[in-house]
Amino acid sequence: MTVWIETELCNGCKRCIKACPYGAVELKDGKARILDNCTSCGTCIEVCKQKAIQTDAEPRTIPDFSDWKGVWVFAEQREGILSRASLELLGKAQSLARDLGQEVSAVLLGHQVSGLAKALFEYGANHVYLAQHEALADYRTVAYAKVIGELIAQYRPNILLMGATHIGRDLAPRISRRVGVGLTADCTELSIDPDEKILLQTRPAFGGNLMATIANRYSRPQMATVRPGVMEAVQTTGHNGDIISHKVSLSENEIGTKILERFREKKKGVSLADARVIVAGGRGVGSEAGMKLLFSLAEAMGGEVAGTRIIVEAGWLPVERQVGQTGQTVRPEIYIACGISGAIQHRAGMLGSRYVIAINKDPGAPIFQVADWGIVGDLHQVVPELTRAVSEGNRI
Ligand SMILES: Cc1cc2nc3c(=O)[nH]c(=O)nc-3n(C[C@H](O)[C@H](O)[C@H](O)COP(=O)(O)OP(=O)(O)OC[C@H]3O[C@@H](n4cnc5c(N)ncnc54)[C@H](O)[C@@H]3O)c2cc1C
Numbered sequence: 094m095t096v097w098i099e100t101e102l103c104n105g106c107k108r109c110i111k112a113c114p115y116g117a118v119e120l121k122d123g124k125a126r127i128l129d130n131c132t133s134c135g136t137c138i139e140v141c142k143q144k145a146i147q148t149d150a151e152p153r154t155i156p157d158f159s160d161w162k163g164v165w166v167f168a169e170q171r172e173g174i175l176s177r178a179s180l181e182l183l184g185k186a187q188s189l190a191r192d193l194g195q196e197v198s199a200v201l202l203g204h205q206v207s208g209l210a211k212a213l214f215e216y217g218a219n220h221v222y223l224a225q226h227e228a229l230a231d232y233r234t235v236a237y238a239k240v241i242g243e244l245i246a247q248y249r250p251n252i253l254l255m256g257a258t259h260i261g262r263d264l265a266p267r268i269s270r271r272v273g274v275g276l277t278a279d280c281t282e283l284s285i286d287p288d289e290k291i292l293l294q295t296r297p298a299f300g301g302n303l304m305a306t307i308a309n310r311y312s313r314p315q316m317a318t319v320r321p322g323v324m325e326a327v328q329t330t331g332h333n334g335d336i337i338s339h340k341v342s343l344s345e346n347e348i349g350t351k352i353l354e355r356f357r358e359k360k361k362g363v364s365l366a367d368a369r370v371i372v373a374g375g376r377g378v379g380s381e382a383g384m385k386l387l388f389s390l391a392e393a394m395g396g397e398v399a400g401t402r403i404i405v406e407a408g409w410l411p412v413e414r415q416v417g418q419t420g421q422t423v424r425p426e427i428y429i430a431c432g433i434s435g436a437i438q439h440r441a442g443m444l445g446s447r448y449v450i451a452i453n454k455d456p457g458a459p460i461f462q463v464a465d466w467g468i469v470g471d472l473h474q475v476v477p478e479l480t481r482a483v484s485e486g487n488r489i
Pocket of ligand 1: 374375376377378400401402403404415416417418419420421431432433434435436437438439442452453454455458470471472473
């Protein structure tokens with residue numbers, strides 16, 4: 094496959110040079126020139142308004158996917174308890190399915206887990222694909238990947254979503270490899286393109302410095318994982334659906350792994366995921382001693398204390414209290430950001446908060462762009478004042 098320039102058409106506008114992700118186009122004597130490291134990706138061809146860049150590659154056609162239907166969510170369960178991430182994904186799946194005019198299905202694997210279907214219906218599934226077998230009692234990669242691969246081949250879903258949990262992060266790439274499709278991991282937003290009706294999968298890229306939106310036009314199912322806490326679970330009591338049982342045939346030989354012992358590491362510290370109020374501190378707190386102000390406010394409000402990566406690295410808080418792209422994703426009712434600038438990597442972890450209150454002495458701090466209420470001031474004065482007001486039962 095070759096890419097070349099029709100020099101008489103090229104006007105030297107440099108659009109192709111800016112667009113080339115590989116730095117494989119240069120300008121020579123006022124005309125674009127393709128270099129040896131060109132991968133023939135075609136990006137330059139798309140941006141050239143002069144039609145001066147040519148290729149001998151056949152244009153890629155989009156296959157007919159009209160019989161690939163439905164938004165599927167992997168219903169992750171351990172010891173008969175559904176993961177919160179799966180229920181959250183069912184919430185998102187409902188809005189995606191609505192935009193597509195399709196239905197939501199949950200994929201439930203395990204042993205004697207049919208009782209969980211009721212909850213899956215209540216959280217938005219129209220159908221539950223149920224695969225039960227002794228060999229599926231505990232999660233094992235090969236067994237789960239095989240069964241879900243079979244379900245995909247038989248029922249042809251349009252979209253398959255999984256939580257970016259320990260299990261989801263292990264299973265999703267195995268399935269995507271098995272069925273030969275791409276996978277966008279750790280998405281923070283999912284939506285449907287209104288024209289093409291394809292899944293737009295948004296996630297932080299380049300170290301979190303920008304958000305990339307990825308779409309898959311050429312294969313099905315469109316697969317994505319989403320971090321727990323990013324989407325909102327929606328429960329409708331009494332909502333019902335149907336169960337589609339899948340006959341499982343698995344032998345221990347083909348699975349190749351055995352569970353010898355199950356143990357749970359004692360969880361250290363706090364669970365920010367369940368906190369209704371979070372008082373979060375950033376570099377503006379100034380010192381470890383300054384964190385006491387935040388703990389007092391959190392205590393008065395019945396909340397937890399969290400922080401930015403900067404203060405975790407400074408040792409003012411343990412790592413399990415870090416919020417953000419490389420920390421936890423939280424969705425409290427109230428998030429009070431004290432002395433936090435609002436870097437994109439921090440916002441990635443707290444944007445699902447219902448109300449954000451920001452305290453910062455810099456009125457131009459980006460955190461104010463995502464805050465419902467902003468207080469411009471020194472947190473060392475504002476936070477004790479808030480604590481006093483809350484403790485005395487005054488309105489804030
Ligand atoms: C790959 C990658 C991953 C990352 N992951 C994360 C992550 O998960 N979580 C995260 O938080 N960061 C993460 N970061 C770091 C992120 O880019 C920012 O550096 C960090 O969030 C900034 O922390 P901060 O707001 O505490 O500090 P700063 O950006 O320094 O902001 C301090 C703020 O405090 C204000 N201030 C100062 N004194 C006072 C005062 N007395 N009263 C009120 N306001 C005051 C200042 O005006 C300023 O706005 C990551 C970075 C990278 C590259």
